[in-house]
Amino acid sequence: MSQQQSTEDPYTIISSDTHAGLPTELYRDYLATRHHAAFDGFLAEREAQLKAITDLGVRNEDFAANWFETNEEVLRSGWEVDRRDLELDKDGVTGEVIFPDADAVESRTCVPFGAGLGLSGDMDPELGLAGAQAHNRWLAELCKTSPERRRGVALIPITADLPDVLAEIRRIKDDGLGAVMIPAMWMNQTPYHDRKYDPVWALCEELELPVVTHSGPADRESYGNHLGIYVQEVTWWPARPLWFLLWAGVFERFPRLKFGVTEAGCWWVGNMLWFMDRLLLGSRGAAKLAGFEEIKLLPSEYFDRNCFIGASNTKRREIGMRYEIGIGNICWGNDFPHPEGTWPDTLNILRKTFGDVPVAETRVMLGEAVAGVYGFDLEVLKPHAARIGVTPGTLGQTGPDGKVRDLESKWAAAKEIGRHWITGHDVAAVVDPNVQALEV
Template sequence: MTDDRADDPYLIISSDTHAGLPTAEYRPYLDPAYREAFDGFLAKQEAMAEARRKFGLENEEFAEEWFGEHEEELRAGWDASRRDRELDADGVVGEVIFPDADAVAAGTQAPFGAGLGMIGSDYDPELALAGARAHNRWLAELCRESPERRRGVIVAPIVGDVAGAVAEIRRAHADGLRGGVMIPSIWGHGQAPYHDACYDPVWATCAELGLPVHTHVGAAPRDELGAHLGLYITEVTWWSARPLWFLIWTGVFERHPDLRFGVTEAGVWWAGNLLWQMDVAFDREHGTRKLASFGEHMRMRPSEYFDRNCFLGMSTPKRRELSHRYEVGVGNLLWGNDFPHPEGTWPHTREWLVHAFSDIPVDETRAMLGLSAAANYGFDVARLRPHAERIGPRPSDLGQDKADTSVWDRARETGRHWLTGPDVPAVVGAARKEGAARKEGAARKEGAARKEGAARKEGTR
């Protein structure tokens, strides 16, 4: 028997798009008290743009070609009706919207740098929060156009003003933004790292409201890297991903089990090796047995927290990255077209999908292209179906009706090889027993200490 619905169109949701006003046009959305400071910010932005041109950090030939070829379409960065047309052409029915539509000339930055590169040497928590409020106010207006298709990401500069950021998260959520929260990838020198309990109100608020927390690629310590763009390209993914292991190893996901955390547009190539490295360390393989205290804040393996609490917004994934999907977890991977950035797949997404997914099993493709994002961000699938019927590519359009998917059978059966190999059960079993014994011993010591403390208190009465 054949499945008559096997060639139903894909419901495609981009977990990574960008929108933003031309920077000067944010003025009406700013609190009046910050508009004078905004004039200084605009002047500084123009000086920085000139410096990029002077020192050859911007490919002027590419910029001229890009804006010349796509001038009208790039208005979709802030024009809702134009945006819908561009998404339709890409076959995308829903989107998760991050800031900074212009990734070439930085012409749509949120005020005071409250965007993808949020933390810099001149970071001011008060100004960053003012800029974030302005962007969030405007974005809520954009999302009221075709609301079933949009999930706007709340920009929240939590470093330096946790209470102010929590208040803005609640305000923006009440204003209709449902795409989660973007926090700075870097907390900067002298600031508390993200495992610090001072951020617990942020995590608790986001878990309560059902808002995933994100970092997004973009920020890096520019003062250290200077004009060496190779250093930036090499390190920027690491800085974006770094908060993930801070939250896993330090008990944040134990304290906040309903918190969802994602790393967006930082690739997938590193994730399988990271999970392998963390799991074998946690299971006390040879290299970590010498450490006296290890994983004391955790009840599960790192990969188990990753599966329960984390996801990757894998914008424009390469074939090599998709080949790692069984180690990372198919359900943990959310596709994105990075619209309207030139490094993304727009405006040639349909061709990219054929290249990337032509031999990927259809059920896995459906999950990665949209269904996992729908569940993660609360899209109403029933409301998106008519859009998918109208514009969505079908498996046959990707060549999947003729594909031999058996090439993936062994990788799928193996999954995370460090947990499924022939010698794993004995090694892991021994490590688990050792870990359980340590925890039991620690619990006994803690219980004895409590009894002793109680006895001392009783004796002083």
């Protein structure tokens, strides 16, 4: 995009992370009748669990009461299509990638048998798949209301019986869903480096279905009611499968497979790529080790080719690290309608976060990157973007004359440094060429 981009040219903003789900009891109609008795037991157990965590002080009852009282009508957009579109429009969002569990406060919209954001490798394989299928069926109906604006993420418990898993992946593709969410934690099942999962990766590659994890599950039994520990670690678990797949050669065997980590931030990516690359670029510690035979590229090259980050509520610090992370690897998200996301104040937050970021780079992180991963048609979305009307001026990227400001020069040094272990630059060397660049 040109520096002279006018304020009349809108952004196509696509959230890589929104949530939708029925009030849990309404999933009954999407469950096979043979599972109804188990579903009744699940509903009763869920109410008991909510009371237990309230009694322990883990759940902030005052916050929950205020949240639902303040947003009672709006929260119905978690499953009511017309209301949902109105809320997304007001939030500046043209398109969305939809994950389960619209309610992140009391789990009133959780998927049957806990197979939503809590999808885990140790679930009962039959009930876990049944709950996932119920949500997948409903989600496909939701997405068909505005298929150009929505990409639904199907729940696939890949640690279940492989023939059933592959059949469900084929079914959700035929039903119009656009990605596959796998358990972030395989628990006591086979880890993801094992070749038993190759048929899953092969099928997702063939069907052009991105494979994603999402934050939520963690080692809760170890934390007790110490939620600070949970918050510290909850972004690590969905990221962990990434390096299992990378070092196991999955991205070498399946070069067109796309793998994403959602709602786990992206602040850790630059350091991870530096650490992994240096293992192959000269680390003495790795020189004595075997087991790298399947790795033909640098880890950062696999990451750029195969991976992406659903960077919900992307922080200013993370935007400042974008040249190490890779601009095209950052897919912004608003986490609608969860209270920890940017909704319903997205536009104000985007001004603070992107106000001095070059427009062309902003367009990539706010929409073009996620469109490429999930297959949104940017041309088809243009009328929605024009109607919603978020422009560089909306984000404070224009001057008094209405023209886009020179935002590139501020970031020129950081862009030149990029991944310093690849470019050979560091901050001092860019400012003073007589300073020796940092070693890998």
